[in-house]
Amino acid sequence: MKDALQMDLKADVQSLLGRLGVEARILEAGDMASFSPVTGQQIASLAQDDAEATRAAIARAAAAFRTWRNVPAPGRGELVRLLGEELRAAKDDLGRLVSIEAGKSPSEGAGEVQEMIDICDFAVGLSRQLYGLTIATERPGHRMMETWHPLGVVGVISAFNFPVAVWSWNAALALVCGNPVVWKPSEKTPLTALACQAILDRALALFGDAPDSLSQVVIGGRETGEALVDDPRVALVSATGSTRMGRQVGPRVAARFGRSILELGGNNAGIVCPSADLDMALRAIAFAAMGTAGQRCTTMRRLFVHDSLYDQLVPGLIKAYGSVPVGNPLTTQALVGPLVDRQAFEGMQAAIEAAKAEGGVVHGGTRVTDAGPEAAYYVTPALIEMPAQVGPVLEETFAPILYVMRYSDLDDVIEQHNAVGAGLSSSIFTTDLRESELFLSAAGSDCGIANVNIGTSGAEIGGAFGGEKETGGGRESGSDAWKAYMRRATNTINYSRELPLAQGVVFDI
Numbered sequence: 001m002k003d004a005l006q007m008d009l010k011a012d013v014q015s016l017l018g019r020l021g022v023e024a025r026i027l028e029a030g031d032m033a034s035f036s037p038v039t040g041q042q043i044a045s046l047a048q049d050d051a052e053a054t055r056a057a058i059a060r061a062a063a064a065f066r067t068w069r070n071v072p073a074p075g076r077g078e079l080v081r082l083l084g085e086e087l088r089a090a091k092d093d094l095g096r097l098v099s100i101e102a103g104k105s106p107s108e109g110a111g112e113v114q115e116m117i118d119i120c121d122f123a124v125g126l127s128r129q130l131y132g133l134t135i136a137t138e139r140p141g142h143r144m145m146e147t148w149h150p151l152g153v154v155g156v157i158s159a160f161n162f163p164v165a166v167w168s169w170n171a172a173l174a175l176v177c178g179n180p181v182v183w184k185p186s187e188k189t190p191l192t193a194l195a196c197q198a199i200l201d202r203a204l205a206l207f208g209d210a211p212d213s214l215s216q217v218v219i220g221g222r223e224t225g226e227a228l229v230d231d232p233r234v235a236l237v238s239a240t241g242s243t244r245m246g247r248q249v250g251p252r253v254a255a256r257f258g259r260s261i262l263e264l265g266g267n268n269a270g271i272v273c274p275s276a277d278l279d280m281a282l283r284a285i286a287f288a289a290m291g292t293a294g295q296r297c298t299t300m301r302r303l304f305v306h307d308s309l310y311d312q313l314v315p316g317l318i319k320a321y322g323s324v325p326v327g328n329p330l331t332t333q334a335l336v337g338p339l340v341d342r343q344a345f346e347g348m349q350a351a352i353e354a355a356k357a358e359g360g361v362v363h364g365g366t367r368v369t370d371a372g373p374e375a376a377y378y379v380t381p382a383l384i385e386m387p388a389q390v391g392p393v394l395e396e397t398f399a400p401i402l403y404v405m406r407y408s409d410l411d412d413v414i415e416q417h418n419a420v421g422a423g424l425s426s427s428i429f430t431t432d433l434r435e436s437e438l439f440l441s442a443a444g445s446d447c448g449i450a451n452v453n454i455g456t457s458g459a460e461i462g463g464a465f466g467g468e469k470e471t472g473g474g475r476e477s478g479s480d481a482w483k484a485y486m487r488r489a490t491n492t493i494n495y496s497r498e499l500p501l502a503q504g505v506v507f508d509i
């Protein structure tokens with residue numbers, strides 16, 4: 001049975017890649033092993049791009065920039081429109097490949113591709129809206145304005161858990177903004193990246209006259225990423241992953257005065273207030289905390305429940321945790337799929353032990369051995385009742401653990417909510433206008449995302465995505481996130497016959 005599952009998956013990967021336009025020979029082209037968390041088995045062994053190969057890719061991208069920056073932005077938008085069309089056609093296959101490579105449910109795999117389509121649509125519209133301001137000038141006969149220009153090569157470093165969407169958030173915007181892209185995907189999810197490149201190649205072929213190497217993928221781990229980080233020809237490094245990675249990448253890019261967008265870890269919390277709609281809160285918390293097996297940057301990891309409802313809500317949540325189906329996302333209707341690998345499982349177990357040592361009462365969190373082969377790591381999600389916000393509660397553990405704590409005063413709990421390193425996403429469950437407005441105010445949540453009556457996860461592309469503090473401060477996707485991919489020039493034009501100086505300075509010669 002185990003072997004049959006493995007065989008099926010390999011064959012499945014091969015036929016999916018074939019349909020998506022990736023040559024089968026790459027599957028055995030090198031020594032970088034790629035595994036499916038669904039079975040834990042190796043599905044490919046890829047060739048890596050070392051630092052030298054990465055620098056060569058950057059050089060090609062820099063050459064492409066010289067042409068692409070001069071294509072009018074709406075023309076660049078046409079390429080992204082075609083990419084969106086190709087993604088629509090490939091949605092089922094790419095979604096399934098995401099499920100195999102990242103262990104997501106089919107609905108989440110398809111949802112990730114839908115997010116790519118959505119950002120393409122957004123970016124196409126944006127390609128006609130990359131405008132600056134005209135600004136009142138103090139000098140007569142003058143006009144002052146700002147112009148936005150393409151920035152240069154954009155390096156994208158992405159995490160395993162959103163193996164394709166994060167690239168598209170960056171690539172769709174970078175391309176309409178006039179920039180080439182060099183993408184280093186997670187070493188855990190290289191196949192979906194190669195499939196995206198093949199899909200974009202089809203869009204490029206239809207587009208016709210884009211420069212070569214406008215978009216490239218480099219395969220490898222940290223060393224490959226570092227080549228992007230350190231190269232002064234990479235104008236912007238957009239890096240998504242752990243805070244540990246951001247601590248390394250951020251200072252290195254800054255040391256060469258490069259720009260970075262850092263999208264790092266989260267330690268996201270929900271607050272359930274006395275007036276909350278409990279049924280809605282329970283369902284929202286369950287999805288936010290257990291969905292994607294707790295492997296979303298926006299997963300809810302801490303929950304503060306008001307004393308008055310604790311005994312109503314928490315037993316219901318414990319029941320939901322006990323009954324949620326855990327299993328193979330490809331062959332069952334499971335809502336909780338596998339952890340990405342053994343390391344993730346061990347990290348989860350270590351956090352559970354640390355929580356116990358701090359007085360935590362643990363529900364769930366054990367390995368499910370009949371859900372998949374031995375090399376796959378399925379767990380029941382853990383809900384841990386904590387006496388206080390201490391120990392592992394203060395850190396992100398990238399697994400399905402929800403720490404639940406009581407509170408009695410909203411001001412105090414907002415303080416506690418904000419007293420962690422990360423600042424990505426947050427939620428309040430309330431029907432009291434004063435409570436929700438306080439949470440959204442300057443004195444409220446300190447996160448980049450603050451929600452009312454929905455969970456912490458599941459953002460839409462229209463808003464800017466990202467967080468504060470140890471989450472890195474970057475913003476991607478919607479709103480005015482495009483500005484990070486362009487450079488701004490302030491232009492002052494004198495159409496008079498005089499030369500008045502700013503601030504009334506006199507300099508007569």
Ligand code: NAD
Pocket residue numbers: 157158159160161162184185186187220221222224225226229240241242243244245248249262263264265266296297298396398424466467471
């Ligand atoms: P990770 O930090 O292990 O790896 C992320 C990427 O960084 C990989 O491509 C890796 O090869 C690369 N990398 C690591 N060290 C590097 C270095 N020194 N120089 C250059 N590249 C380097 O993260 P992961 O385990 O793949 O993903 C999970 C983490 O990502 C979680 O912490 C999660 O919260 C975070 N995440 C954040 C967001 C967000 O938007 N804020 C989105 C998804 C995931």
